[in-house]
Amino acid sequence: MHKILVVSDTHRKDENFYRVIDIEKDVNLIIHCGDTEGSETQMQQLSTAPMRIVKGNNDFFSNLPDEQEFEVWPHRFFVTHGHRYLVNMGSTDIRREALVRGADVVIYGHTHKPVAAEIDGIYVFNPGSLSYPRQEGRKPSYLILTIDDEGELTYEIKYLELF
Template identity: 65%
Template sequence: MHKYLVVSDTHGRDQNFYDVLDIEEPVDGIIHCGDFEGSEGKFALAANCPVYFVAGNNDFFSDLNRELEFELDGHTFFVTHGHHYYVSMDYESIRSEGIARGADIIIFGHSHKPVAKKIDDVYLFNPGSLSYPRQEGRRPSYLVLLIDDEGQVEYEIKYL
């Protein structure tokens, strides 16, 4: 079983990231969907695993890619911040883009609201925000993604 920590929208308020890392370690990878506001280097150093980081709309001076496509555990991932796909309105644009790229796991941030759903054979994940949550209750959120050796996917939105 491989375990991935998925976070987003930390906006320079880093302590919750370190707290979540302490709670969830060991992990096999960390996916951050952007809006670090300068913390990406510190986060990469704190991780004891591979990192998959993309820049968000507030990462003005970041050298990070805006989008990533990669394979893990038999799945094709498409990771982006989401603002170019209007994710604050609906998920159809980002879902269509991910499918066009051959992805079956699409991960994004930007809206600060957690989403975890499967539509047909495609997973849509938004971990919400660790710093400025906007969903009802406004608790900082993140996602834990588990993929077993047969490629079966389990996931859970968690809250601090």
Template identity: 50%
Template sequence: MKVLIVSDTHGKDEKLEEAVMRETPFDYLIHCGDVEGREFFIEALAECPCTIVSGNNDFFSDLQREAEIELEGHRILVTHGHYYGVSMDIYGLVDEAKSRNVQIVMFGHTHKPMAEIRDGVLVINPGSLSYPRQEGRKPSYAVMEIEEGKEPEVELRFLSR
């Protein structure tokens, strides 16, 4: 199963459209928050099942604060991350994932892409397609290949500015 993971699009649709077109076909889309009112557009654009959570800029949103989903036998926690202090450190988020028996946690908020294993938990931040903050400041997202009984494979991908 191919999963497209994005975050922090902040209502700017051009780069999101570019990532979707580049990665089509995919089976599932996860958005880690700060969609700024564009959830219906994202769902229509993806044309597949989606999980979208609210971020700190999703004022008056009906989106859920976080979601626990299961894909191909892997338990996943999706959150924006601001309630876990991810701007300072991700250990609180990793501890939360472990306490829920979750193998994968996905978050946004920092606008800095990462994919690594911390304390046995696969931690993924796709970065931001609209306002990247990492060195080089290229818009980023992640693609995860996930199958039951196998370790997920994650690749961070970048668009040109």
């Protein structure tokens, strides 16, 4: 069984990231969809699990990769910040790219609005933002993905309570 924590758009305001890693136990992998704004090294050092981080449109001086592709059996993941795929206009372009890459899971950030759906056989996820949420209610959000021993993927968008 794999438990994956997905976050995005922390914008160097990292307190909520650290709250989430205290809340979510037994995480095997943490995916950050970009816009760390320079705090990726500290996040990796304080993380409770291995991290995969991509560069966002505000990570100006970062050496992070723009995109990552990897497998968590039996799923193939495509992770990117999303700004190069017009995600503010919907998921059509990024889903098309996932299909071209042979991925059945695409994860992105950028919009600061959570998304969790399966569309035409492709899982489309955006964890929203832990620092500057833009969806109705504006609660910081993140995503938990679980892949069981048979390879079935389940997902849940979670929200942090504001103090």
